[in-house]
Every structure is written in C-alpha cells, then in structure tokens.
Amino acid sequence: MTTVHIPFLQTGTLAVGGRLLDDAERSVQSHADRPSSLTKGHRACQGCAEALAARWVMDTAVEAADGKLVVANATGCLEVFSTLYPESAWKPPWIHSLFANAAAVATGIAASLHAQGRDDVRVLAQGGDGGTVDIGLAAVSGMFERNDDVLYVCYDNQGYMNTGVQRSSATPASARTATTPAVGRSPGQAFGQGKSMVKIAMAHEIPYVASATVADLRDLEHKVRTAMSIRGARYLHVLVPCPVGWGSSSSQSIALSRAAVQSGIFPVVEARAGELTDVQRIRERADVEEYLRPQARFAHLFKPGGEDALARWRALADANIRRYDLLGERS
Amino acid sequence: MREVLEGSQAVARTVARCRPGVVCAYPISPQTHIVEALSVMARTGELAQCEYVNVESEFSAMSVSIGASAGGSRAYTATASQGLLYMAEAVYNAAGMGLPIVMTVANRAVGAPINIWNDHSDAMAMRDSGWLQLFAADNQEAADLHVIAFAAAEELGMPAMVCMDGFVLTHASDVVELPTAEQIDAFLPPYRPTQALDIQNPTTIGTMAGPESFTETKYLQHLRFLDATGVIASWSDRFREAFGREAGGLVARYDPDTLDRDRMAPPASSDDLVVVAMGSVIGTLQAALEPMRAAGIPVRLVGISSFRPFPGDALREAIGDSRHVMVIDRALELGSGGVLTGCVGRALAGTRSRLHSVVAGLGGRPILEASLQEAVRMALDGELGRLEFLDLKEGGVPTPAAGATEVAR
Numbered sequence: 001m002t003t004v005h006i007p008f009l010q011t012g013t014l015a016v017g018g019r020l021l022d023d024a025e026r027s028v029q030s031h032a033d034r035p036s037s038l039t040k041g042h043r044a045c046q047g048c049a050e051a052l053a054a055r056w057v058m059d060t061a062v063e064a065a066d067g068k069l070v071v072a073n074a075t076g077c078l079e080v081f082s083t084l085y086p087e088s089a090w091k092p093p094w095i096h097s098l099f100a101n102a103a104a105v106a107t108g109i110a111a112s113l114h115a116q117g118r119d120d121v122r123v124l125a126q127g128g129d130g131g132t133v134d135i136g137l138a139a140v141s142g143m144f145e146r147n148d149d150v151l152y153v154c155y156d157n158q159g160y161m162n163t164g165v166q167r168s169s170a171t172p173a174s175a176r177t178a179t180t181p182a183v184g185r186s187p188g189q190a191f192g193q194g195k196s197m198v199k200i201a202m203a204h205e206i207p208y209v210a211s212a213t214v215a216d217l218r219d220l221e222h223k224v225r226t227a228m229s230i231r232g233a234r235y236l237h238v239l240v241p242c243p244v245g246w247g248s249s250s251s252q253s254i255a256l257s258r259a260a261v262q263s264g265i266f267p268v269v270e271a272r273a274g275e276l277t278d279v280q281r282i283r284e285r286a287d288v289e290e291y292l293r294p295q296a297r298f299a300h301l302f303k304p305g306g307e308d309a310l311a312r313w314r315a316l317a318d319a320n321i322r323r324y325d326l327l328g329e330r331s
Numbered sequence: 332m333r334e335v336l337e338g339s340q341a342v343a344r345t346v347a348r349c350r351p352g353v354v355c356a357y358p359i360s361p362q363t364h365i366v367e368a369l370s371v372m373a374r375t376g377e378l379a380q381c382e383y384v385n386v387e388s389e390f391s392a393m394s395v396s397i398g399a400s401a402g403g404s405r406a407y408t409a410t411a412s413q414g415l416l417y418m419a420e421a422v423y424n425a426a427g428m429g430l431p432i433v434m435t436v437a438n439r440a441v442g443a444p445i446n447i448w449n450d451h452s453d454a455m456a457m458r459d460s461g462w463l464q465l466f467a468a469d470n471q472e473a474a475d476l477h478v479i480a481f482a483a484a485e486e487l488g489m490p491a492m493v494c495m496d497g498f499v500l501t502h503a504s505d506v507v508e509l510p511t512a513e514q515i516d517a518f519l520p521p522y523r524p525t526q527a528l529d530i531q532n533p534t535t536i537g538t539m540a541g542p543e544s545f546t547e548t549k550y551l552q553h554l555r556f557l558d559a560t561g562v563i564a565s566w567s568d569r570f571r572e573a574f575g576r577e578a579g580g581l582v583a584r585y586d587p588d589t590l591d592r593d594r595m596a597p598p599a600s601s602d603d604l605v606v607v608a609m610g611s612v613i614g615t616l617q618a619a620l621e622p623m624r625a626a627g628i629p630v631r632l633v634g635i636s637s638f639r640p641f642p643g644d645a646l647r648e649a650i651g652d653s654r655h656v657m658v659i660d661r662a663l664e665l666g667s668g669g670v671l672t673g674c675v676g677r678a679l680a681g682t683r684s685r686l687h688s689v690v691a692g693l694g695g696r697p698i699l700e701a702s703l704q705e706a707v708r709m710a711l712d713g714e715l716g717r718l719e720f721l722d723l724k725e726g727g728v729p730t731p732a733a734g735a736t737e738v739a740r
Contacts, residue, residue, distance in 0.1 A: 070528045072398060085544055088535035093528035095401050096537035097424050101394035104386065108353060108398020108406070109528060111382035115352040115404055121530055139394065142387035 027221055028059045035062040035091065037069075042089035043081040047250025049214045049240035049257065050078055050155040054126065056214075057153050057238070060221045062092060064228035065122040070109055071095070074102035074127025074136060077162040078155060100135040102127045103143040106150040114149070122228065126153040129170035130160050133197050140235075144204035147232045151224075154197060154235070157242035165245040169194050172265075173316070174309045175297045177245075182300040191312055198269065201235040205274035208234040212268060214241075215257035219268065219280065226270075239266050247296025259291035264317035267324045282326045288313045333508045338470040338500040339364030341507045342435055342493075345474040347378045348512040349433075349481050349519060352404025355384040355395040359414040360447045361497035362437040366409055389414035393421035393432075400430035401536055403527040405481065408432065411497055412439035415453045419460070422490075426461025427552070428537055429525065431484035431491070433477060434462075438610065438661075439497040440694040448695020449497040451610065451661035454638070455670040461552060463491035463559055464639035465579055468592075468613040470495075470505040475570065475578035478510055481519055482566045487559055488525040494638070496611040498695070510574060518573050559640045567636075581642035582649050583613070583634030588624055590617040590632060598651025599631040604710050605650050607675055608659040609635040612691065612698050616659070619700035623707060630707050635671065643678035650679070657687040657710050659703070668718045691721035 028034050037058035044051035062069045071094045073079045079096045082089040097105045106125035113121050125143075132140055132154040143150055159177050160166040167177040173191040176182035180189040201209040207230045212220040220238065227234040239260055241253040248256055260266035261280065265288060268280035292298040292313060301310050321327055336344075343365045346354075354373065356366040373383035382399075386392050392408045399406040410418065415436055425432050436454050440446040454464055465480055467473035473495040484491040495501060510518070526534060540548050560581060567580040577583070577592050584596040599605045608616055613634045620630055633649045635642070650656060656679065660669025667673065672688035679686065689706050692698040702722050709715040 068530045070402070070530065080539055083535055083538040085538040085540045088538060090535050091533060093530060093533040094535045095398070095528055096539075097394060097397050097428070098420055101390065101397075101421060104391035104394030105398035105401075107384060107386075107391075108355065108395035108400075109402040110398075111353045111355070111384050111395065112399040112402030112404035112406075115380055115382045116402075138387055139391050142391055145387075146385070 027218060028063050029056065029217070035059045035067075037062050037091050038082060039089050039091055041087065043084070044077070045244055045250070047243040047253045048077075049242070049253040050128070050157060051081070052253075053155055053214050053220065053238045053240050054078055056217050056220050057126070057224050057236070058092065058124070060224040061122070061124050061151065061228055064225050068121040070113075070121060070123050072097070072102045072106040072109060072123070072125045074131030075099035076128040076131050077157075078126065078128065080162055099131050101139050102131060103136060103139040103150065103152055106152070107143050107146070107148045110149045122151070123149065124151045124153065126155065128162070129154060129156040129158060129197075130168045133170045133195060134168050141200075141204065144201060144206050144233045144235070147206060149231050149233070151227050151234045151236065154237050155240045156197070156237060157240045157245055159242070159245050161242045161245040170197070173312065174301060176300065177297070187300045188297070191309075198237050201237070202271045202274050202276075204233070206233040206235060207231070207273060209271040210235070210269065211237040211239070211266070213239045213257035213261055213266060215254050215261060216268070216280075223270065245297070247299070248294050252294050256291060256294060259286050262286040263288045263291045264321040264326050265291055267320050267326060269324060276324070279324045279326065281328045282321070285327065288317050333506055335504050336470070336507050336509075337364060337502060337504050338473055338495060339502065340368055341470050341474040341509060342477060342495070343368035343372070345477050345509055346407055347372045348510060348515045349478060350405065351381055351407040352522070353382045353384065353395070353399035353406045354378070354408070355386055355392050355399065355406070356408050356410070357386050357389045357392045357414065359389070359411050361439060361449075361501045362409045362411045362414070362435065364501060365435055365437070389418040390421055393418040393425060396432045396434075397421060397425050397428070397430055400425070400432050400524070401428070401526070401528050403524050403529070405522040406430075406432045407434070409435035409437065411437040412441055412447070412453045416441060416456060419457065422457055422462065423460045425490045429488040431481075431488055433480045433484055434490070434492050435477070436492050436494045437497040437501045438494050446694040449499050450693045450695070451494070451670070452663070454492065454494045455662040457492070458639055458670070461489070461556070462639065463487075463489060463563065463637070465491065465493050465563070465637055466609045466635060467493065467495040467500060468583065468611060468634055470500055470503065471507045471576070472578050473500055474507060474509055475574070475576070478515055478519060479563070479566045479570055479579045483559070483562050485520070485522060486562055486566070487555060489555060489559065494610070499611045514574065518570070556640050560637070560642060563637050563640075579636050581637045582645040583636050584649050585617065585632040585634070587631060590621045590624070598649055599633075599653035601652040601654065602629045603631045603653045604629060604655045604657060604707060605631045605633055605653045606657050606659065606707065607633050607635065607646070607671070609638060609671055610661060612659050612661065615698050615700060616703060619703040620707070623704060628707070628711065630711070638671075638674075641674050641678065646675065646678050647682070654682065654684045655710070656684050657689055657706065657715070659698075660688055660690045661692055663690050663693065686717065687715050688718045689721055690719070696722065
C-alpha cells in the first residue's frame with residue numbers, strides 16, 4: 001500500500017485553515033471576538049485589497065495593544081470609503097486630518113499621550129502610497145528621523161486611485177494611468193522612475209521596517225504583531241491590488257499579490273535598524289507575465305512592440321531576486 | 332514682579348505657565364526666540380509634563396499640534412510669514428475640527444520679494460481660516476493675550492492666534508509684569524477637550540461631509556464664531572479683574588487727552604477724526620497724537636484688539652458720532668486698499684462715513700510719528716485720498732546707476 005504525504009499547511013500562503021493550531025497561535029481573524037476595527041457598511045470597491053489589509057492590520061494592532069489603539073489616517077480611498085458623515089466604519093478612536101500629514105498627526109498624538117503618562121495607548125498611522133511616498137514623505141521622514149513611537153502603515157496600490165487613477169511615484173514602470181497613458185513611443189509610466197519606500201525607510205535606520213501582501217495574511221499579521229512589540233518609529237509597506245486602478249478582476253487581488261511575490265517583483269522583507277533581517281523566499285517561481293497579463297494597465301506590453309518593456313520587467317525581477325536572494329541561492 | 336524682558340521671552344514664559352502638554356515648532360524669523368526659550372524651559376523642567384517636538388516644517392508643526400490637541404493635550408506652536416502660509420492647509424483644518432490650539436504669529440511680510448520684517452500680510456492671509464486672531468499692541472499685552480487666548484479658545488472649541496509684530500515686539504525689550512504660574516492656575520481652567528481620541532469613548536474625528544451637510548457644518552462654525560465675540564470680551568473682563576490691567580477685549584479705547592488705554596473713554600464726537608489701528612503702531616500713534624490733542628486738533632484713537640471675530644458693533648460704538656475715519660493698514664489687498672480698511676468699511680456700511688486707508692510700514696518700513704501727524708493733518712484739511720501709501724518714495728525703488736556695485740542707501 002502506497003502512502004501519499006499530504007501537508008496540511010496551517011500558516012502561510014497556502015494555508016488551509018488554522019483549526020489544527022493552538023488557540024493562541026490562530027489568526028486574530030479566526031476568533032469570534034475579533035476586534036472588527038474596520039467594520040461592515042463601508043464603501044470600498046469589490047476586491048479592494050486595501051480594505052482587507054487595513055482590517056487585518058488594525059485588528060492585529062488593536063489586539064496587540066490590548067484594545068488601546070489610536071489611529072491617524074491620511075486622506076485617500078481608505079478614509080473616503082470609511083467615513084462619509086454621519087457614518088463611520090471605524091471602531092477604534094480614529095482621526096483624519098489631511099492628505100500629507102498623517103505621520104505628523106500621529107506624532108502629535110503620541111507626544112500628547114506621553115505627556116499624559118499614557119504610554120500604554122499605542123498609535124498607528126496609515127495612508128496610501130500617494131500620502132506616504134509622494135505628498136506625505138517629508139512628514140513620514142520626520143517621524144522616522146525623530147524615532148517617534150508610531151507604527152506607520154502604507155497601503156500601496158501604486159497610484160492615485162481615489163482621484164481617478166493618476167500616476168504616483170509608486171506607480172510601476174510601463175503602467176498605464178490617467179496621467180501616464182499607454183500611447184506614444186514609451187507607453188505608460190517611464191522606466192527608471194519611482195522610489196522604493198522600504199529602502200527609504202531602512203535608510204532612516206528605524207527599529208523596524210517590513211513589507212507584506214494580502215496573499216499571505218498570516219505573514220502580514222505576524223509583521224504587525226512584531227512591529228507592535230517594538231517602541232519607536234516602525235514602517236510597514238503592504239502591496240494592495242486595486243481592481244479599478246489596475247484593470248484587474250475583483251477576484252484576482254490575492255492571486256496578483258501572490259504573483260508579485262513569486263515573480264520577484266515585490267520582495268517581502270523585514271529589516272531592523274537599517275539591516276535586512278529576513279526575506280521571504282520564492283516558493284514556486286512565477287514568470288512576470290503571470291503578474292502583468294491579468295492587469296489591463298499593462299495590456300500594451302502584450303501587443304506588438306511590448307517585447308522590450310516585457311524584457312525590462314524580467315530584468316527588474318531578476319535584479320530583485322539577486323539583491324534579496326529571493327531564491328535562496330546564496331544561503 | 333516688574334522686569335525688563337524681550338517680547339519673545341515674555342511670551343515664552345507666559346506660555347510655559349499656561350502648562351501646555353505639547354509644544355511643537357519649526358524655526359522662522361522672527362518667531363525663533365519664542366520657541367528657543369520654550370525648548371530651554373522644556374529641558375530645564377520649568378516647562379514640566381510637556382513634550383517639546385522639533386519638526387521638519389511648519390506644516391508638520393501644525394499637524395503635530397492637531398494630533399496633540401485631538402490626543403487630549405493643550406497644544407501650542409508659533410510661526411510667521413512663509414511659515415504660516417506653508418502650514419495654511421493645516422491651519423484651516425485645525426479650525427474645522429474645532430481644536431483649541433494656540434499659536435503665536437510673529438507678524439512678518441510675505442514674499443516675494445523675500446522680506447523678514449514686520450507687517451500684517453501673514454495673519455491677513457489666514458483671516459478666513461476660522462481662527463480667533465488677537466492683536467497685541469505691546470509686549471505686556473502680547474504676554475497677557477496668551478492666557479486669554481487659551482481660555483477663550485478652549486471654551487469655544489476653536490483655535491486662536493496671538494499676533495504680535497515681528498521684531499518690533501518680539502525682539503524689543505520692555506518693562507513687563509508677567510502673570511505668575513499660580514495666578515494662571517487660578518485663572519485658566521484645566522484643559523478639558525470637547526472631543527478627544529479616547530479609547531474609552533472611541534470617536535471618529537475628521538469625517539467627510541458631502542453637499543448635504545457641508546453648508547450646515549459651516550453655518551454652525553459661523554454661529555460659534557459669533558459667540559466668540561462675547562467669549563473674548565468676557566475673558567478679557569475677567570482678566571482685568573484678576574490681574575488689574577487691560578488686555579485683549581474687542582476694541583481698545585483711548586483717553587482723548589492722555590491717549591492712555593481706557594475702556595471708559597467716551598466715544599468719538601462728530602468733529603473728530605478717528606484713527607483706527609492694530610498692533611504695535613498703536614504705540615507710535617499714542618505718541619504722535621498726544622501733542623496734536625494738546626494743540627486742540629480733534630483726533631481720536633481706536634485700536635482693534637480682536638481682528639477675528641471682527642468686532643463691528645464695538646467699533647461702531649467707539650467711533651460714536653464721528654463720520655471721518657482713517658485706518659492705518661499694515662497689509663495690502665492688491666488693487667483695492669488696506670485689508671483692515673475693508674473690514675472697517677463693512678462695519679461702517681450705511682453710516683456715510685468718510686474712510687481713508689493709509690497703508691503703512693510694509694515689510695518693516697518704520698512708521699514715523701511725523702508722517703502719521705502729517706496724514707492726520709491732511710485728512711482734517713480734506714487733502715488725504717481714500718488710499719494713501721505712507722512715506723512712499725516717488726519714482727519707485729532706487730536702482731543702481733550703470734557701473735555701480737551696490738544700491739545707494
């Protein structure tokens with residue numbers, strides 16, 4: 001009689017569930033009394049990965065803070081879809097001030113709590129890539145540099161989706177947006193532009209920097225929990241596919257996140273005090289096409305004339321794989 | 332205790348005695364001495380239980396203040412000029428969210444051309460931001476106004492600017508008597524935020540208001556602003572009772588002969604030319620007008636203490652039966668005239684008053700007593716136009732002659 005070994009993965013990308021785990025090891029979401037920080041009734045689009053990520057991040061942070069969490073939110077999709085007066089989908093104390101200042105508002109809250117002797121209350125700031133990488137970068141950098149006791153979470157959907165899908169400095173090369181149309185000699189976002197917020201955060205040598213995706217929610221949860229166990233400035237960068245902006249099916253958000261990681265396009269890493277401490281290896285290498293083809297914003301890559309751009313995408317993936325040793329070839 | 336102090340020191344010490352929980356600022360001339368002094372007090376412990384936060388811009392200074400105020404702390408910052416404009420978006424935001432932040436504005440011109448000296452262009456640019464704007468005539472009032480500003484702002488749930496002329500007041504030493512910490516503790520109620528980010532009572536602050544509710548939100552803000560007139564007057568009265576001196580209020584009246592501040596001074600009469608002014612130029616006017624009064628020239632002085640809310644009723648009462656008003660304006664509404672004149676004109680609408688706007692002291696140009704006296708004489712002789720620029724150099728800005736290496740001074 002032949003036996004087939006079937007691994008029932010309880011955590012990670014391919015997890016089938018947490019039923020075999022001890023209660024304490026299960027995800028926050030598996031508990032009936034989960035915080036539901038971002039609760040029902042909000043207006044996020046179908047398939048919005050930002051809503052999913054924000055729920056997991058906030059619930060984990062609320063649990064890690066023993067319910068004592070205050071949140072500052074930048075202007076953007078997350079703010080607009082959750083708080084149209086007189087409704088609010090947020091359960092924790094939550095403030096939205098402006099687009100560019102979530103990090104500074106969070107600093108103010110942390111300073112206020114510290115002055116009141118309330119260091120038991122924790123502060124989380126969150127925003128999209130526009131509010132973090134572009135217009136809010138000075139405030140984020142200032143908060144990092146001072147090592148203020150704030151966890152800043154960027155939900156990166158790679159563009160200004162709330163205002164109608166314009167280009168941000170987190171928009172990937174060749175992506176079509178409303179302001180980088182797929183026309184002309186070099187269609188879409190130009191190659192060689194944009195910035196890596198994870199590397200910028202690491203350059204500040206803050207206590208903790210990590211990236212994550214919604215394809216591996218246990219990993220996201222782990223990183224939030226790790227971040228919450230540390231004091232000082234912490235940064236978490238979460239890739240959140242946007243069906244509207246990316247021109248993808250609303251059922252594809254998880255699959256695209258996974259393809260981004262498995263192709264080497266989006267390295268999932270952890271760093272402490274500026275030093276890389278952990279890298280999620282590619283489990284089953286995917287071609288960049290698996291990530292690019294389901295997205296209408298890259299449709300021009302798969303038409304005649306798109307070959308060069310496709311080759312440059314493969315080179316980008318290869319460079320990431322080398323830089324972060326994503327295939328584990330060096331260890 | 333009466334002592335000789337620089338204006339910035341007087342303000343910093345008074346602010347410290349108001350026990351802010353968070354002080355956050357970014358340096359800009361001529362505000363620097365205030366925040367430098369506070370940073371020292373935060374290190375020495377004179378400013379206890381207070382977080383002093385150095386930030387990377389004025390925009391973040393106001394944003395940190397917003398977070399601190401919403402977090403349940405008394406929050407203070409200071410700025411001027413370009414800094415005030417750089418934080419403009421957050422200035423409006425703080426008012427819209429009803430956060431009683433107090434900010435000193437060390438009034439300075441706004442470029443270009445860049446100019447670090449005093450006028451009121453910066454504060455005037457924020458006149459519709461929803462902040463109370465209280466103007467100090469001298470260093471004593473600048474210090475005292477901060478106590479009143481915290482009290483009024485916190486009662487109203489509305490932020491307050493204390494405007495003091497840059498360099499002219501901030502960097503000038505004068506005799507002052509500062510309120511003691513004990514006096515302020517007895518006078519200023521403890522900070523009780525009307526809304527705060529409280530884990531016991533979670534609230535959502537800063538929601539989006541659509542067309543169905545935005546007008547009503549602004550209307551309520553407007554009604555609250557109308558309440559502010561009474562609240563400022565009330566706290567100024569209480570201040571006078573507690574400290575035995577005048578500070579703030581809505582409109583400052585001056586004795587017809589001594590030109591000393593006197594709230595019991597009679598309104599102007601129909602023969603009088605009334606000079607309306609705001610800020611430190613009031614001191615110059617007191618000196619300039621006193622000998623004119625002694626010579627029998629019918630001229631009166633009225634000061635604007637609260638620019639926002641603008642005290643139309645109190646101003647009309649002080650102007651009395653006079654129908655001849657000259658406004659000394661420290662900021663220019665391009666193509667129109669003085670900013671303050673516009674507000675005075677609106678308050679006097681329907682009174683058939685003759686109004687002169689005298690734009691003076693832009694970008695730190697000294698305002699001379701003799702020039703003010705000449706303007707008053709011309710107004711009384713019917714020779715002063717509706718809009719005049721005091722001591723304007725005819726022929727424009729001096730330019731270097733060909734081959735010259737520097738501008739002749």
